[in-house]
Amino acid sequence: MTDETLAAPAGPAATAAPGGSVVRQGVVVAIALTTANILSYGVSAVASRRLGPAEFGVFAAMLSLVIVGVVVSLGLQTVVTRALSGRAEAPLSALAGTALAASVATGAVVAAAAWPLAAFLHLASPAAVLWTAATLVPLTWAGFVQGAAQGRERFGILALVVLAVSTGKVMGGLVGLAVSRSASTTMALTAAGTLVGAVVATALARHLLVRPAMHGWRVAEVAMAAHALFALFVLSNTDLLLARHFLPPVAAGLYGAGAVIAKVAFWLPQFVSVVALPRLVDTRRHQAAVRTSVLVLAVIGVAVTLITAAAATLVVKAVGGSAYTDLAPHAWQFAAAGSALVMAQLLLYARLARGDHRATAVVWSAVAVQVGVVATVAHGSVAAIINTTLVVVLLLVGVGLLAERSTRHGQTAPATS
Numbered sequence: 001m002t003d004e005t006l007a008a009p010a011g012p013a014a015t016a017a018p019g020g021s022v023v024r025q026g027v028v029v030a031i032a033l034t035t036a037n038i039l040s041y042g043v044s045a046v047a048s049r050r051l052g053p054a055e056f057g058v059f060a061a062m063l064s065l066v067i068v069g070v071v072v073s074l075g076l077q078t079v080v081t082r083a084l085s086g087r088a089e090a091p092l093s094a095l096a097g098t099a100l101a102a103s104v105a106t107g108a109v110v111a112a113a114a115w116p117l118a119a120f121l122h123l124a125s126p127a128a129v130l131w132t133a134a135t136l137v138p139l140t141w142a143g144f145v146q147g148a149a150q151g152r153e154r155f156g157i158l159a160l161v162v163l164a165v166s167t168g169k170v171m172g173g174l175v176g177l178a179v180s181r182s183a184s185t186t187m188a189l190t191a192a193g194t195l196v197g198a199v200v201a202t203a204l205a206r207h208l209l210v211r212p213a214m215h216g217w218r219v220a221e222v223a224m225a226a227h228a229l230f231a232l233f234v235l236s237n238t239d240l241l242l243a244r245h246f247l248p249p250v251a252a253g254l255y256g257a258g259a260v261i262a263k264v265a266f267w268l269p270q271f272v273s274v275v276a277l278p279r280l281v282d283t284r285r286h287q288a289a290v291r292t293s294v295l296v297l298a299v300i301g302v303a304v305t306l307i308t309a310a311a312a313t314l315v316v317k318a319v320g321g322s323a324y325t326d327l328a329p330h331a332w333q334f335a336a337a338g339s340a341l342v343m344a345q346l347l348l349y350a351r352l353a354r355g356d357h358r359a360t361a362v363v364w365s366a367v368a369v370q371v372g373v374v375a376t377v378a379h380g381s382v383a384a385i386i387n388t389t390l391v392v393v394l395l396l397v398g399v400g401l402l403a404e405r406s407t408r409h410g411q412t413a414p415a416t417s
Contacts, residue, residue: 053324164197333383
């Protein structure tokens with residue numbers, strides 16, 4: 001990481017960066033995100049062996065709740081990025097107040113739902129869900145910190161912040177696995193590690209932040225972005241929760257291992273969306289950013305799916321060990337689903353950047369189709385659930401591409417700031 005990357009200017013000067021600069025920024029973010037994803041994969045791999053299929057099914061369900069709940073953090077990150085992109089000054093103090101409130105509220109909502117969720121997921125107690133709620137509080141705040149760096153296109157600092165939060169979260173989980181074979185204890189230590197990571201991240205980006213002020217909160221804007229991302233992440237994680245509900249414990253554990261493959265495929269190319277978002281906000285760069293990003297994601301997705309299909313047994317053993325070999329015939333479907341989801345995410349960011357919140361309703365429609373089909377006819381096996389999810393996500397990507405085509409022909413609303 002160079003000093004030039006850390007000191008990259010914000011606003012128009014940054015948006016005019018040459019292609020080489022874009023590549024360099026992408027590499028920096030890719031390294032950070034890949035490292036974070038490898039660490040997260042490591043926790044899942046250790047957990048699958050340490051906890052066993054039944055208890056790992058509980059742990060995997062909690063990780064899915066984290067991913068769903070973290071959409072508030074992503075909503076904050078998106079709003080801050082939009083607020084800062086191309087501007088010398090922006091109301092970060094007001095957004096910091098919003099971030100503090102959102103962090104507490106997110107944890108409180110999940111905690112309030114702990115008992116119903118425990119019953120739905122057939123858990124012995126709500127403890128694991130409560131610790132998941134505690135994990136979401138610092139993760140939500142981290143979204144504000146990451147947005148401050150992303151909006152200024154200070155991708156070097158963003159990389160450090162991502163690594164700090166991920167390392168804290170992962171180390172906490174590993175300590176939990178070392179001292180216990182309980183999913184609840186592991187989530188408790190995960191919450192503690194995430195808090196430490198968020199504190200370190202805030203310190204690293206302190207010169208980009210300001211003291212929180214309790215006025216001028218932009219709650220509605222954050223809520224709209226979080227709502228859209230929440231819909232997408234419900235789509236990307238509901239299959240695992242449905243598997244936990246409908247399948248026997250061992251089969252649900254197999255599905256949990258498959259979900260790890262999907263998450264690897266989903267998070268592997270996240271650097272594309274991170275670097276693209278500030279450009280998607282800029283109407284001058286929007287169409288080029290969409291075209292380039294979709295092409296890169298498609299190439300990566302096809303490669304990941306083909307590699308997974310060719311080395312299915314090796315991939316499954318790497319994820320969960322020999323106890324999960326029955327998953328091998330379906331490994332490529334999980335990889336394809338994760339790859340399609342990341343493209344759907346990029347296209348959703350593109351619509352949000354244009355101020356088009358109709359996309360949220362489209363994603364919710366996809367969720368309704370997924371849940372309806374699985375709940376009624378496609379819940380008898382691992383293959384039935386993942387195949388349904390894959391088809392639904394591919395249809396969603398197709399709708400997103402059509403929406404972008406309509407934008408090029410001037411048929412949708414212009415971007416708003």
